[in-house]
Amino acid sequence: SAADKGGWSSFMAKEISEEPEALEATLLGRVHDGLVVLDEIEGGFPDDVLRGVDRIVLLGAGTAAYSGLLGKYAIEKWAGVPVEVELAHEFRYRDPVLSEHTLVASISQSGETMDTLMAVKYARERGARTLSICNTQGATIARESDAVLYTRAGPEVAVASTKAFTAQVVALYLFGLHLGRVRGALSDADSRGLVAELQALPAKLQEVLAQGGEVREMARQMSDTRSVLFLGRHVGYPVALEGALKLKELAYIHAEGFAAGELKHGPIALIEPGQRVFVVVPSPRDSNSLHPKVVSNIQEIRARGAYVLAVAEAGDVAVLPFADEVLRIPLAGPMFEPLLAVAPLQQFAMELAAAKGLDVDQPRNLAKSVTVE
Ligand code: G6P
Numbered sequence: 001s002a003a004d005k006g007g008w009s010s011f012m013a014k015e016i017s018e019e020p021e022a023l024e025a026t027l028l029g030r031v032h033d034g035l036v037v038l039d040e041i042e043g044g045f046p047d048d049v050l051r052g053v054d055r056i057v058l059l060g061a062g063t064a065a066y067s068g069l070l071g072k073y074a075i076e077k078w079a080g081v082p083v084e085v086e087l088a089h090e091f092r093y094r095d096p097v098l099s100e101h102t103l104v105a106s107i108s109q110s111g112e113t114m115d116t117l118m119a120v121k122y123a124r125e126r127g128a129r130t131l132s133i134c135n136t137q138g139a140t141i142a143r144e145s146d147a148v149l150y151t152r153a154g155p156e157v158a159v160a161s162t163k164a165f166t167a168q169v170v171a172l173y174l175f176g177l178h179l180g181r182v183r184g185a186l187s188d189a190d191s192r193g194l195v196a197e198l199q200a201l202p203a204k205l206q207e208v209l210a211q212g213g214e215v216r217e218m219a220r221q222m223s224d225t226r227s228v229l230f231l232g233r234h235v236g237y238p239v240a241l242e243g244a245l246k247l248k249e250l251a252y253i254h255a256e257g258f259a260a261g262e263l264k265h266g267p268i269a270l271i272e273p274g275q276r277v278f279v280v281v282p283s284p285r286d287s288n289s290l291h292p293k294v295v296s297n298i299q300e301i302r303a304r305g306a307y308v309l310a311v312a313e314a315g316d317v318a319v320l321p322f323a324d325e326v327l328r329i330p331l332a333g334p335m336f337e338p339l340l341a342v343a344p345l346q347q348f349a350m351e352l353a354a355a356k357g358l359d360v361d362q363p364r365n366l367a368k369s370v371t372v373e
Helices: 011-017 019-027 047-052 063-079 114-125 163-182 188-209 212-221 236-251 260-265 291-303 334-355
Strands: 055-060 083-087 102-108 129-134 147-150 227-232 254-259 276-280 307-313 325-329
Touching: 011 019, 011 334, 019 163, 019 188, 047 163, 055 063, 055 114, 063 083, 063 102, 063 163, 063 236, 063 334, 102 114, 102 163, 114 129, 129 163, 147 163, 163 188, 163 334, 188 334, 212 325, 212 334, 227 236, 227 260, 227 291, 236 254, 236 260, 236 276, 236 334, 254 260, 260 291, 276 291, 276 334, 291 307, 307 334, 325 334
Parallel strands: 055 083, 055 102, 102 129, 129 147, 227 254, 227 276, 276 307, 307 325
Antiparallel strands: none
C-alpha cells in the first residue's frame, strides 16, 4: 500500500525510485498520435480562450515554485507567451496586474497550501483565469480553479517533495506543448519531436537513479560539510535552487543555489579552499553554447580552491580536468535535462541526511502541507 515503505529505508527513497512511474503516469492518456491532448482543461480553457491569453503567472511555494521556474522556460519557448513565476505568498500583497487575459496557474502537490489557495482566490476575484496543477484529487485549490491538470505522482508521504516535483514539471511541459500548438507557435513536427523526448525520459531517469550507490558514497564522505553551493544556468538554474533547498530541508546544511552567470557578480566571493560546489552543466551539444560558459565558471571556482561536483551529460569530457567528482546524465534535449539532473541532487540530500543520522522523511520544523498562512 501507499502507506508503507515497501522495503525502502524511507518514504523519500521509495518516492525517488517512483519518479520514472510518476513521469509516465502524468503522460498517460495525454498523448494521441504523438501530440499532446489535454481534454480535461477544455472546460475551463477552450482553445479560443487559450489563444486570448496574453500573460501567464505561475504560483507556488517551496519546491512547487521551482517547478514553475522550469515551466517558464518551456512555456515561453514553445508557446511564445510571457510567463512570470511568483511565490504565492508574495503575490496578493503587491497589486499584481491581472485581467481576463491573464492565466494564473497554481502549482501544488497537496492542493491545500494556504498561501497558494489564497493567491488563487485573489486572482479569481480580480478577474484572472485559474488553472490548478495539483497532485491530490479533489483538493481545495483544484476545486477553486477553472480547470485542473492533475499530476499523477501518487501519494507523497515524505515531507520533502521529490516525485511530485518531477510530475509538476512534466505537467507544465505538457501544458506548454498544448498551448504552443493551439496558438500556432509550434508545428506538429516540432511538437512530436518534443513529445517523443518526454516519452523517452522514464527510461533515462531509471539509468540516473541506478547511480544511487555512487551518490551515497559522495554524501558519506561529505557528512561533516557545513556549506554547499549549487550553480546552474538556463534550466539548470532551477535545478540548482532545488538541489540547495533539498539539502537545507533534509540535512540542515547551509546551501544556496545561484545562477552560474551571476557568479562574478557576487557569489564567487564565497569561494574559498574546500568549498563544495555542485555545478549543473548544460549539454555540450546545446545550441545556445552555454556549455563553455559554465565550464569556464568551473575553472574560475576551481582556481580558487573549490571542490567541484559536476552533474554533466554522458560523454562530456570538457568537465573532467576541472571537476573533482562527476555524476552523469544520459543525453536529452536541453529542456529535458533538468528532469534527469535533479534526481542525483535529491538523492544526495537524502543520503547526506541519512549519513548524519537524521529523519529523512520528517525533517525538523517542516510540515508536508502548510495549511496556515
Ligand atoms: C511545504 C513542503 C514542501 C512543499 C511546499 C509546497 O513547505 O514542506 O515540500 O514544496 O510546502 O507544498 P504544495 O503541497 O503546495 O506543493
